[in-house]
Amino acid sequence: MRVIRTGAVLAIALAQPAWADIGRIKLASGAASIERDGKVLPLKPGFVIEAGDTLVIGARGKAGATFIDNTRLSAGPGTRMTFRSFDYNDTTQKGRFVSFLKKGAVAIISGRIARNDAQAMRVETPRNIYVIRRARVVLNVK
Amino acid sequence: MMRRTAFGWLAAPLLLAGCAMSQVALGPGEDGDAGSVAVLNAAGTELAVVDKAGAVASVSGGSASIKLMDSAAFDARYADLLAGLPTAPRTFVLYFKENSIEPTEESQAMMAEIFAEIKKRAGADLEITGHTDTVGPEEVNDAFSLRRAAEVTSYLFSQGLDKTIVRIAGRGERELREQTPDETPSAINRRVEVIVR
Numbered sequence: 001m002r003v004i005r006t007g008a009v010l011a012i013a014l015a016q017p018a019w020a021d022i023g024r025i026k027l028a029s030g031a032a033s034i035e036r037d038g039k040v041l042p043l044k045p046g047f048v049i050e051a052g053d054t055l056v057i058g059a060r061g062k063a064g065a066t067f068i069d070n071t072r073l074s075a076g077p078g079t080r081m082t083f084r085s086f087d088y089n090d091t092t093q094k095g096r097f098v099s100f101l102k103k104g105a106v107a108i109i110s111g112r113i114a115r116n117d118a119q120a121m122r123v124e125t126p127r128n129i130y131v132i133r134r135a136r137v138v139l140n141v142k
Numbered sequence: 143m144m145r146r147t148a149f150g151w152l153a154a155p156l157l158l159a160g161c162a163m164s165q166v167a168l169g170p171g172e173d174g175d176a177g178s179v180a181v182l183n184a185a186g187t188e189l190a191v192v193d194k195a196g197a198v199a200s201v202s203g204g205s206a207s208i209k210l211m212d213s214a215a216f217d218a219r220y221a222d223l224l225a226g227l228p229t230a231p232r233t234f235v236l237y238f239k240e241n242s243i244e245p246t247e248e249s250q251a252m253m254a255e256i257f258a259e260i261k262k263r264a265g266a267d268l269e270i271t272g273h274t275d276t277v278g279p280e281e282v283n284d285a286f287s288l289r290r291a292a293e294v295t296s297y298l299f300s301q302g303l304d305k306t307i308v309r310i311a312g313r314g315e316r317e318l319r320e321q322t323p324d325e326t327p328s329a330i331n332r333r334v335e336v337i338v339r
Contacts, residue, residue: 021267021309024265024267024307024339025265026228026229026263026264026265026339027226027228027264027265044265045264045265046264046265046266046267046307047265062222062226063226064226064227064228065228066228066231066267066339068267068269068309070231070337070339072227072228072230073227074223074224074225074226074227074228075226076222076223076226090269090271090309090310090311091284091311091312091313091314091316092316093313101164103162105223106223107220107223107224107226107227109172109227109230110177125162125164125201126162126164127162127163127164127183127184127201127202128164128181128182128183128184128189128201128206129181129182129183129184129186130164130166130179130180130181130182131179131180131182132177132179133177133178133179133180134171134175134177134178135168135169135171135176135177135178135179136168136169136170136171136172136176136177137166137167137168137169137179138166138167138169138216138220138223138224139164139165139166140164140165140166140167141162141163141164141165142162142163142164142165
């Protein structure tokens with residue numbers, strides 16, 4: 001019988017509240033914000049991204065984020081991108097990540113969601129859909 | 143076969159001006175493999191699959207056209223955007239004594255390095271994931287791997303780690319570092335990975 005220490009139980013309990021995160025902003029400059037429930041939230045490193053958030057970058061702004069499945073994103077000036085849904089299982093490392101790039105330009109390095117399921121990472125645009133399978137890509141919408 | 147009239151060619155730029163156009167460029171992969179991107183129309187029908195580094199697919203008016211640029215040109219053309227990508231996550235692997243949640247001495251020494259890495263990264267967050275070897279049933283290992291991760295987390299908390307930046311996971315015996323048959327003890331597989339993002 002292996003005994004679990006109280007400290008470890010506490011650690012699990014304490015880490016729970018953070019689990020609404022889908023990712024974090026790592027860098028932001030110029031006009032860069034997240035729109036959430038009608039509010040406009042300014043970005044700085046460490047900002048916690050949630051499913052449903054819309055990333056809005058101004059004409060001279062930019063932002064970079066890393067998601068909890070290790071997907072990395074860089075958004076350039078004039079970008080508007082909504083992280084529509086994000087499901088992720090930490091144990092199986094499978095999930096589904098759907099976002100909507102309305103306009104602008106982003107670079108993406110796919111993470112575990114794309115690696116573990118070839119259909120699971122989708123970026124929708126006003127005219128079409130991209131399914132990213134383990135790749136380093138730049139997407140543009142004009 | 144599609145035929146275009148002279149009028150069609152003239153009209154196309156005018157129509158494009160009013161409608162959204164999108165483009166994907168596939169870069170050389172970090173591990174040398176470019177991977178691929180499927181291009182679908184809005185209804186979900188596949189228009190093309192891009193799988194060569196340097197390929198650029200442009201979509202407008204319901205069809206995709208693909209051009210190939212020199213794959214080396216990718217990094218130059220998108221330099222600004224690529225520079226905005228966060229640093230790749232870094233993984234630290236901690237090992238454990240057999241049947242124990244005690245890290246080995248070397249692994250204990252690695253804790254300081256983990257804190258140094260967190261300091262280097264603006265807005266850092268951590269994933270602390272436990273793994274077991276193949277000894278014992280899968281469900282037991284799932285639970286045990288999570289406990290191992292929690293032990294490390296608890297220790298890092300006691301050393302001052304910010305509690306709001308951590309996720310804990312147990313992967314059980316799903317991701318062996320050393321491939322072994324079932325029911326095989328392995329010090330390499332008994333580990334906790336601390337991933338600093």
